Amino acid sequence: MKIEQIHHVAYRCKDAKETVNWYVDNLNMDFVLAIAEDKVPSTHEPDPYMHVFLDAGQGNVLAFFELPTKPEMGRDENTPIWVQHIAFKVKDRDTLVAFKERLEANGIDVLGVTDHSIFHSIYFFDPNGHRVELACPDPDEDAMIKRLDSVKWDMLEEWSKTKRAPKHADWLHAKELSKA
Structure with a gap:
């Protein structure tokens, strides 16, 4: 018995139409x-909602709920804003840079390109305040992942103790330090 893949990931949004248009356009x-329902199917709670689904490629689905009767969206104030995010893979660095240019041309502030060695990323926020990352593989990603794979359990064990x-x-x- 094993999980096959993520069916969808769901977040809350402020406005379903604005959110759909933003992800389509950007x-x-x-x-x-x-x-859309007037009550929650799982709990039968009376609570109207709009649930929208977007194709994030290769069977991955990003979904949002608009909940007009609930208090305004918030976030966990004890978690730094950079922690909770969704990351999407793009083909290569040229594609990553093209997305960065497109987003900035659309007035969206973009952080990066950040070099994480095994991959490179840009970061920005959607209209709901959710942090989004686009990442592309480094040409040497496979070799680096093999090295990381060989130490993952030792790292986890040490972290759990210290x-x-x-x-x-x-x-x-x-690599980053050598550039400084």
Whole structure:
């Protein structure tokens, strides 16, 4: 018994139509489905909602709920804003840079390109305040992932005991340090 893939990931949105249009216009996602109900099917709670689904490629689906009767959206104030995000893979660095240029041309503030060694990323926020990351693989990604795979359990064990960053993969960001 094993999970096959993520069926969908769902977030709350402020406005379903604005959210769909933003993802279609800025990230070229297709709007694939909308479901609206006056009560929640799982809990039978009376609570009207709009549930929209966007194609994030290769069977991945990003979904949003607009909940007009609930208090205004908030976020966990104890979690730094950079932690909770959704990341999408793009083909290569040229595609990543093209998305960065498109987003900035549409008035969206973009952070990066950030070099994480195994991949490169840009970061920005959607109209709901959700942090979004676009990432492309580094040409040497496969070799680096093999190195990381060989130390993952040791790193996790050390972290669980010390709550300090293990040094097993210091080489990962050494490239950045050598540029400084």
